[in-house]
Amino acid sequence: MSDASIYSEATPEVSEQLLAVACRRFSSRTALVTGAARGIGFATAVRLAAEGAQVWIADRDNDALERAYAAARAHGITLHHAIMDSACADSIRSGIADIQAKAGGVDVLVNNAGGSLHTPFPLMEESGRDWERVMTLNVMSVVWTSQAVLPSMMQRRYGRIVNFGSKAGRFSSLIAGANYAASKGAVAAMTRQMATEFGPSGITVNCVCPGVVMTERTQRLWAERRTEEERAKILSDIPLRRYCSVEDVAAAVSFLASDDASFITGVALDLNGGQAMA
Numbered sequence: 001m002s003d004a005s006i007y008s009e010a011t012p013e014v015s016e017q018l019l020a021v022a023c024r025r026f027s028s029r030t031a032l033v034t035g036a037a038r039g040i041g042f043a044t045a046v047r048l049a050a051e052g053a054q055v056w057i058a059d060r061d062n063d064a065l066e067r068a069y070a071a072a073r074a075h076g077i078t079l080h081h082a083i084m085d086s087a088c089a090d091s092i093r094s095g096i097a098d099i100q101a102k103a104g105g106v107d108v109l110v111n112n113a114g115g116s117l118h119t120p121f122p123l124m125e126e127s128g129r130d131w132e133r134v135m136t137l138n139v140m141s142v143v144w145t146s147q148a149v150l151p152s153m154m155q156r157r158y159g160r161i162v163n164f165g166s167k168a169g170r171f172s173s174l175i176a177g178a179n180y181a182a183s184k185g186a187v188a189a190m191t192r193q194m195a196t197e198f199g200p201s202g203i204t205v206n207c208v209c210p211g212v213v214m215t216e217r218t219q220r221l222w223a224e225r226r227t228e229e230e231r232a233k234i235l236s237d238i239p240l241r242r243y244c245s246v247e248d249v250a251a252a253v254s255f256l257a258s259d260d261a262s263f264i265t266g267v268a269l270d271l272n273g274g275q276a277m278a
């Protein structure tokens with residue numbers, strides 16, 4: 001199955017919770033969120049914009065970008081959008097050059113694009129190509145995107161980078177295989193190294209590590225790869241008795257991207273409702 005076919009043409013929702021922010025922590029900031037036409041990235045983009053940032057959403061799916069733009073606009077939120085394939089270095093470089101020319105620099109980079117690309121769960125069924133695709137999307141995209149924004153962040157001696165790890169990369173996954181877990185573990189390791197390298201330039205680098213978030217993509221994997229009984233058992237083992245929401249992740253990302261977190265760098269922040277303790 002191609003990974004593009006797992007999405008419908010549904011318009012993403014802008015929840016009231018995302019818009020209900022009392023503070024505008026990003027009023028003079030420009031943010032770029034990759035893979036943001038849907039799911040967690042879209043929610044994060046709306047949250048950052050609701051807090052005053054000028055936000056660019058990048059995605060490879062132009063129709064979905066237009067639906068995301070319209071959905072945000074209907075709530076008084078303007079998101080700028082750019083077509084960018086996060087699995088392609090050239091697409092990232094030219095997309096970011098264009099955004100930087102229009103926006104005058106990126107202060108906050110959210111490396112959200114990622115996923116297991118519906119590759120097999122059992123290791124013995126994962127091909128070399130499956131590994132390559134998953135490592136490219138989850139690891140190389142962070143390398144290419146960061147390399148494209150860091151020169152201007154260093155010049156301005158300010159930057160916030162938030163990468164996307166996962167519970168998979170910290171503790172293991174219940175629905176994605178070893179390739180995805182390895183890629184997210186690499187993101188957490190790269191985050192620490194980048195934090196060390198770029199801290200002296202005034203740039204923080206952190207990552208968020210959510211457990212299962214029921215986005216459109218995850219819901220399908222969840223239903224395919226776990227029985228109803230298994231799903232009920234897993235939920236009952238999460239101390240907070242619910243799954244992570246896109247709003248939970250958007251709040252954590254915006255905190256790490258804000259000046260409230262100006263002395264926090266190199267962390268892998270778990271968002272799993274205590275699941276990893278169980």
Ligand SMILES: NC(=O)c1ccc[n+]([C@@H]2O[C@H](COP(=O)([O-])OP(=O)(O)OC[C@H]3O[C@@H](n4cnc5c(N)ncnc54)[C@H](O)[C@@H]3O)[C@@H](O)[C@H]2O)c1
Nearest residue numbers: 035038039040060085086087114115164166212213215217
């Ligand atoms: N959903 C979860 O349960 C979960 C849990 C932990 C971590 N994560 C991580 O959070 C991030 C977002 O996950 P999600 O579930 O919201 O993702 P998603 O699959 O819902 O995808 C969001 C968007 O990414 C876009 N996208 C996919 N491949 C792309 C590419 N090559 N270039 C540009 N855009 C691309 C899609 O078009 C889509 O609009 C990912 O890094 C994922 O690994 C997700």
